[in-house]
Amino acid sequence: MELLERYLRAVKFFLPRRQQDDILRELSENILSQMEDQAAELGRPLNENEQAAILKQHGHPFVVASRFRNTPVQYLIGPVVFPFYWFVLKILFWIGVGVCALNSIALLSSGEPVRQLLYGLLGFTHVALPVFGWVTFVFAAHDFFQAKFHLVDKLNQRWDPRSLPAIATPPQKVRRSESIFGLIGGTVYIAWLLAVPYHPYLIFGPAASALRLAPEWHRFYLPVVVLAIAGLAQAVINLVRPEWTWLPPVTRLVSNVAVLVILRSILRSVLKANSYDFVLVADSAGGARYETVAHIANIAIVCTLASVALGLSIAVIIQALQCLKEIWQWIRRRGNPLPSRVS
């Protein structure tokens, strides 16, 4: 019976310490009874192969022990929470992939695109793994407390079907008011942009006599005006063609991508020169007071531009998905002019 002893010792290793002796004693008796029964049928003691066959029938020691474990929760994230957990992970993954892709596109213009691309991918895994870990931790903790305090049961009792969100029907047309607002807003914005070079007061207010924009801005002036005109054109087109619902998201996406390219160029030149002189003290002004004001303004501009670049990167991914959705719905509507309804 050496094989049985070896088997029981292996099972013991995986059993909870407090129950080890009790379970093994009972298991040993049951297996011995089975072996004796079989030996009596055969009229001789069992050989090693026959003993092994009985033990194999009982299962691998790890499997046998796991069946005796009576732990109530054996998973990290339960079936109730898992769909939300998976949804969040997927969203974060695609945001990460999108940011990485934008970064890679931007890096193609650098001196060593392949090397930078590899660094970018490594950077993604460095960020993605801790994010994955933290999200898992948060959801596991949520699941633990949810099970402990029966939160799902409580939610189920308090739930009211009338509180469900209404079904959003996709807009068939761009609202007229939206286009008119875009037209007015766009016109004012373009007028302001065109007036700024001649009237610095429109940017600096009372400090216009002491501060001026750095020449760096002149490079980006024309692209910014073009983008503003594109926005205005979209509002005009949608006023005439309100059924082109795909146009606003596509224009927003293209504009934001262009803004990102401009921002990247600005921030790159800042990093390269290691200085951030967006606002300079006017030649007519002087003194430490204006130098300090210009310095503070420059720091604020760098921080704002960096934050906007980050926000836009995320917005561009979401807008790209929205665009695909809008274009898909527009194509479907063209094929079937009647709105689809839930039967």
Next chain:
Amino acid sequence: MTSSTSNHDLFENLRLELRRGSLVLAVLAALRKEQYGYTLRKTLGEQGMAIDEGTLYPLLRRLESQGLLISEWREEEKRNKRFYRLSTEGKVILKQLLAEWQSINSSLNGML
């Protein structure tokens, strides 16, 4: 994987699922008479309710921890064995489960 293999696997899974629910009932019914693990398994097998060791022995401990069974170590044929029998609470539950099972059975018979 061929279609017949897949159908066979599907049937096997559904069959096991169907039987799993009846196993507790069978074990409780069989333990109206005191038995130890191995003989219980043999009895169930002879009655057409074969159950593998890996399922039966942990199930016995679970039912005992739920108060439906009582166990006692006793010597038989010069060896100590753990004998199980139905507790008072187990008898009540068995009666309720049997009524439920008969109700399901008659409903199904009506449908089929």
